[in-house]
Amino acid sequence: SYELTQPPSVSVSPGQTARITCSGDALPKQYAYWYQQKPGQAPVLVIYKDSERPSGIPERFSGSSSGTTVTLTISGVQAEDEADYYCQSADSSGTYMFGGGTKLTVL
């Protein structure tokens, strides 16, 4: 299997745009998924198939892909968006993997 690499932390002021990246060699061939996890809670899917947003997820969450990097963008960040964010993908052999996670701090 391959690895997914995320920055450990990202900080942003309320109302600004946060961008969290995830890099992996197989990402041009495999979809990426993003999860939000708040302390003491289970993760929640916020983006699937690189850029699709599940029902109930605010429109300020979006995803994009370019080459070996996928990006989660949160526009107009709110205090409630402070959380850990994980990217995830899969390979063709039935193995799944997560990035190391990025702690988003809202200043």
Place this chain on the structure above:
Amino acid sequence: EVQLVESGGGLVKPGGSLRLSCAASGFTFSNAWMSWVRQAPGKGLEWVGRIKSKTDGGTTDYAAPVKGRFTISRDDSKNTLYLQMNSLKTEDTAVYYCTTISYYYDSSDAFDIWGQGTMVTVSS
């Protein structure tokens, strides 16, 4: 209400065994591919393994760190997923979550329904 509820966690000595259960409700469990994901204290998410629906063959796949020690099974008559953990190591200490794979979002690898997790502590 769609729900996954894990149980069976606890304290176990290194080398010991434990079986986790995950009770599903509010959706057609037999159609779902299911997975276990774990999270060590203060660490990130780690995929443990997956079982397909019986319609799709019911086969299993495991992450390298648990292969040969952990076994995933399902009882569709009881809407329950299991994780049998043998030869436990201290590094298996984690919260264990059960999840569906791509139940709502077809043809994807999304973990889209999650339980609340159950804590497993491996310590002497």
